[in-house]
Amino acid sequence: MRTVYTIGDCVLDLFFENDKPVEAKPGGSFLNSSVSLGRLGVNVSLISELGVDRVGEQIFDFLKQNNVDTNHIARFTDTNSNLALAFLDEKKNADYSFYKTRKGLETCIKFPTCVEKNDIVLFGSFLAIKLEFRSALVDFLKECKSKGAIIIYDPNFRAQHLPLLEEVLPFIKENIQLCDIVKASNEDFELICKATSAKSAYKWMNEFTSAKLIYTANKNGVYVIIGNEYVFEVPQINPISTVGAGDTFNAAIAYYLVQNDIKLDDIDKMLESQIRNLVEIAVHFSQKVCMGYDNFIEEKLAKYYHIKRTPRD
Numbered sequence: 001m002r003t004v005y006t007i008g009d010c011v012l013d014l015f016f017e018n019d020k021p022v023e024a025k026p027g028g029s030f031l032n033s034s035v036s037l038g039r040l041g042v043n044v045s046l047i048s049e050l051g052v053d054r055v056g057e058q059i060f061d062f063l064k065q066n067n068v069d070t071n072h073i074a075r076f077t078d079t080n081s082n083l084a085l086a087f088l089d090e091k092k093n094a095d096y097s098f099y100k101t102r103k104g105l106e107t108c109i110k111f112p113t114c115v116e117k118n119d120i121v122l123f124g125s126f127l128a129i130k131l132e133f134r135s136a137l138v139d140f141l142k143e144c145k146s147k148g149a150i151i152i153y154d155p156n157f158r159a160q161h162l163p164l165l166e167e168v169l170p171f172i173k174e175n176i177q178l179c180d181i182v183k184a185s186n187e188d189f190e191l192i193c194k195a196t197s198a199k200s201a202y203k204w205m206n207e208f209t210s211a212k213l214i215y216t217a218n219k220n221g222v223y224v225i226i227g228n229e230y231v232f233e234v235p236q237i238n239p240i241s242t243v244g245a246g247d248t249f250n251a252a253i254a255y256y257l258v259q260n261d262i263k264l265d266d267i268d269k270m271l272e273s274q275i276r277n278l279v280e281i282a283v284h285f286s287q288k289v290c291m292g293y294d295n296f297i298e299e300k301l302a303k304y305y306h307i308k309r310t311p312r313d
Contacts, residue, residue: 001307003043004254005115005144006030007123007137010048010073011084011098012055015241015293019087023293026059027084029125029156032247032295033254036285038067039302040255045069049108051081051101066296074108092239092290096158107133111140117148118263120254124154126161129171141178150257150264153179153211154250155188162191176209180267183214183250198223198231212267214279216249222279226270232279237287244295245286251297252282259307281305 008030015023026035030046037044046068050056052075059081063070079101086094107130115121121144127133144151153175161168172192176182182205186196195201198215202225205213215223224230239245256262256278262270270278285297292298 001043002119002258003045003116004037004120004122004258005045005047005072005112006034006037007047007121007127008033008125009082009100009127010046010050010056010059011082012059013243013295014083014085015094015243016085016087025293025295026062027243027295028082029154029247029250030122031059031063032244033122033251034063034068035066035296036248036251036289036302037254038063039297039299040251040305041067041302041307042255042258043069045072045112047072047109047111049074049076049102051075051079052077053080055081055083072110072112074110076102076108078102086241086243088241088243092241094241094243096160107136109133109136111136113143115144115147115149119144119147119149120257121149121151122154122250122254123152124175124250125156126158128153128155128175129168134171138174138178141175145178148264150181150267151179152181152183152250152253154183154246155192156184156246157188157191159191165192173208176205176211179209179211180264181212181214181253182209183216183253185246186215186217186220189215198225198229202229214253216246222283224275224279226267226275228272230272230275230279232276232283234283235287237290239287239290241293242290243293244289247295248286248289248297249282252285253278255305255307256281259305 013027083099189195189201
């Protein structure tokens with residue numbers, strides 16, 4: 001089976017409602033995606049770093065329990081592990097406060113050299129535009145691209161990062177240039193380039209990349225541009241928390257490509273029925289996650305969609 005490599009920070013998510021703590025869970029966008037993929041039976045390896053402290057050990061053990069390969073998680077002893085406080089509003093959307101203990105310190109992360117053709121690399125969020133991480137990340141992505149891996153980028157750009165936009169916009173563009181699929185929300189594009197529709201976002205992207213676009217617009221649907229534009233409505237729900245929705249959507253994209261043996265050269269040739277099935281699964285998974293505080297799909301649902309693990313050919 002192909003391997004999915006995810007790149008991102010590990011944090012402990014603390015959830016607040018009405019300024020009162022209600023839940024604590026291992027988190028981080030690509031940790032969340034990794035756990036969903038591990039539960040679904042996909043070979044998944046998280047590339048990250050963690051402190052050697054109580055929080056770090058809790059997260060590390062949780063990953064192993066959920067079938068996530070931890071061989072590419074570096075451990076550090078000079079600071080504690082990271083925290084993220086998620087304050088949920090009346091619509092159950094989160095306003096974040098991040099407590100990054102290694103700010104300004106050189107990353108411990110070491111990238112693998114074992115990525116193969118048609119493996120999948122899933123990356124994004126703030127780590128992907130962090131200056132001290134850029135050189136190693138870009139070298140890794142270029143190597144993966146040269147090997148024929150599928151690269152998926154989710155900018156996951158938040159309003160609190162807007163003051164940094166001028167500085168990091170070249171990094172965001174470079175990430176988009178290096179990837180094969182951009183999955184981003186309407187909020188991402190409004191913040192990054194003031195695009196207010198899938199068409200305007202794709203037009204902006206198309207000036208410097210040939211990457212495909214999966215554009216999520218919350219309750220207003222999902223737009224996919226792979227040659228043609230496809231528009232899909234989504235069922236309306238009353239969520240408990242939307243924190244893990246986008247991360248689960250990302251996991252579902254990787255899952256669908258692996259489950260249906262869609263390789264890099266097949267993406268351009270995907271049929272409308274395949275694109276529809278991908279979106280339906282991604283929306284289904286995401287909405288299930290929105291009905292609780294977990295940021296990853298529940299084990300009962302994962303068991304139903306589970307892929308039988310096989311060794312690499």
